[in-house]
Amino acid sequence: MDDLTLAGGFSDPAQQSAQAFRAVMSALARPGRIEAVRGAEPPAPLSQAAGVVLLTLCDPETPVYLTPSLDLPSLRQWIGFHAGAPIVGADECSFAIGPWEELLPLDRFRQGCSEYPDRSATLLVETPLLEARGATLRGPGIRDTAELSLPEIAAFQQNARVFPLGLDFIFTCGDRLAALPRSTEVV
Amino acid sequence: MSDDYNFAYLDEQTKRMIRRAILKALAIPGYQVPFASREMPMPYGWGTGGVQVTAATLTPDDRLKVIDQGADDTTNAVSIRKFFERTAGVEVVTSTSEASIIQTRHRIPEEPLGDDQILVYQVPIPEPLRFLEPRESETRKMHALEEYGLMHVKLYEDIARHGHIATAYAYPVKVEGRYVMDPSPIPKFDNPKMEMAAIQLFGAGREQRIYALPPWTRVVSLDFEDHPFDPSKAEHPCALCGAEDAYLDEVITDDQGGRMFVCSDTDYCETRRANGHRGELAEDAA
Numbered sequence: 001m002d003d004l005t006l007a008g009g010f011s012d013p014a015q016q017s018a019q020a021f022r023a024v025m026s027a028l029a030r031p032g033r034i035e036a037v038r039g040a041e042p043p044a045p046l047s048q049a050a051g052v053v054l055l056t057l058c059d060p061e062t063p064v065y066l067t068p069s070l071d072l073p074s075l076r077q078w079i080g081f082h083a084g085a086p087i088v089g090a091d092e093c094s095f096a097i098g099p100w101e102e103l104l105p106l107d108r109f110r111q112g113c114s115e116y117p118d119r120s121a122t123l124l125v126e127t128p129l130l131e132a133r134g135a136t137l138r139g140p141g142i143r144d145t146a147e148l149s150l151p152e153i154a155a156f157q158q159n160a161r162v163f164p165l166g167l168d169f170i171f172t173c174g175d176r177l178a179a180l181p182r183s184t185e186v187v
Numbered sequence: 188m189s190d191d192y193n194f195a196y197l198d199e200q201t202k203r204m205i206r207r208a209i210l211k212a213l214a215i216p217g218y219q220v221p222f223a224s225r226e227m228p229m230p231y232g233w234g235t236g237g238v239q240v241t242a243a244t245l246t247p248d249d250r251l252k253v254i255d256q257g258a259d260d261t262t263n264a265v266s267i268r269k270f271f272e273r274t275a276g277v278e279v280v281t282s283t284s285e286a287s288i289i290q291t292r293h294r295i296p297e298e299p300l301g302d303d304q305i306l307v308y309q310v311p312i313p314e315p316l317r318f319l320e321p322r323e324s325e326t327r328k329m330h331a332l333e334e335y336g337l338m339h340v341k342l343y344e345d346i347a348r349h350g351h352i353a354t355a356y357a358y359p360v361k362v363e364g365r366y367v368m369d370p371s372p373i374p375k376f377d378n379p380k381m382e383m384a385a386i387q388l389f390g391a392g393r394e395q396r397i398y399a400l401p402p403w404t405r406v407v408s409l410d411f412e413d414h415p416f417d418p419s420k421a422e423h424p425c426a427l428c429g430a431e432d433a434y435l436d437e438v439i440t441d442d443q444g445g446r447m448f449v450c451s452d453t454d455y456c457e458t459r460r461a462n463g464h465r466g467e468l469a470e471d472a473a
Binding site for chain 1: 193200202203204208209211212213214215218220221243244245246247248302328332363365366384386399400401403405
């Protein structure tokens with residue numbers, strides 16, 4: 001275990017994770033809103049925002065799936081040391097992390113069942129571009145409409161159609177994040 | 188602030204578990220997410236669900252307001268405010284507009300909330316169908332199948348018996364056309380306020396459920412075409428501040444049948460009086 005593994009966690013976990021959670025909650029409750037987070041410095045190529053979300057939400061109770069380009073010993077060790085989350089396959093995970101192309105196809109992930117739709121995966125999508133324009137969003141958390149740059153549209157429309165089942169997405173880019181819950185209709 | 192506790196009392200792993208439940212609750216508005224509710228240093232029925240949700244949501248920069256039936260100075264509100272002053276060291280306030288998180292028992296503040304605010308409800312029985320169907324396995328199926336006929340039968344029986352829908356609090360709502368949800372025992376007067384700019388989180392400690400409404404979620408009170416929903420209130424102005432639009436408590440003043448109606452929201456009433464509004468029984472009224 002080297003310095004890279006031990007470094008980069010929260011220096012004050014209680015307060016930093018509280019602040020990070022508020023940013024994630026605010027983003028998920030208002031699809032299209034972009035929030036900045038800080039406090040984690042994960043090994044490359046994981047973004048700072050994805051690292052913060054991992055430290056805030058993941059622990060030994062939440063299996064994590066890393067897509068091939070992120071499935072590196074350095075990241076496995078960092079997640080193991082700071083979050084203690086087991087690394088598993090796509091079909092078992094609570095959280096998945098990776099670029100959009102590597103997360104596809106989405107039907108590998110747990111979507112919940114009709115009696116427990118909450119038993120579904122949350123996908124952290126690492127994106128090179130994140131801005132509040134692009135696809136038009138409608139639904140809970142949005143007064144009229146909002147806009148968000150999405151990697152594609154059809155997959156999110158399909159995800160919204162199976163509501164209340166489905167996946168929830170957090171888009172991470174550098175130190176910023178935005179979210180798209182299954183309840184959002186992508187026009 | 189006491190150093191003997193982790194920030195906001197709960198340990199970090201518990202907070203992560205509650206935070207994950209809150210996020211799923213926001214993603215599926217109106218659906219009750221099961222969570223592993225902890226023992227809190229207060230009895231069930233004293234807001235253990237709301238306290239856990241608040242603890243998982245608080246940051247050191249927050250300004251916390253706690254109300255019990257609209258009042259900042261009742262036992263439940265005072266004890267919870269003290270609890271978070273001691274374990275989280277956050278600033279506590281009574282002004283609705285200054286608060287960033289408001290934990291409430293059975294009321295929504297009169298003053299409209301903004302989009303930087305969070306309203307946390309204490310919920311005793313989160314399942315709106317529970318008194319119609321005691322089995323959790325059955326109510327869960329009913330939600331899964333969107334089988335809400337029983338709830339309409341209950342409201343219909345109200346009309347058959349009383350001539351109108353007699354449910355006055357915990358009046359069931361439908362969220363985004365999908366889940367029927369218990370708005371907690373707020374008066375039905377408050378139901379129309381639930382389509383608001385703030386995030387609304389609901390915590391039921393004993394029943395181990397968390398549910399949520401993102402801002403501007405469509406919340407429709409159940410009714411019938413010929414018996415539309417009516418958010419009724421007492422036909423009086425507030426005796427202290429003269430407010431015509433606020434929810435009122437009836438206060439018995441003597442044993443001769445004397446009574447007065449006053450705002451249930453104490454901050455709203457005090458703010459109005461500070462701004463010069465006077466009701467007929469205000470001390471310095473003519």
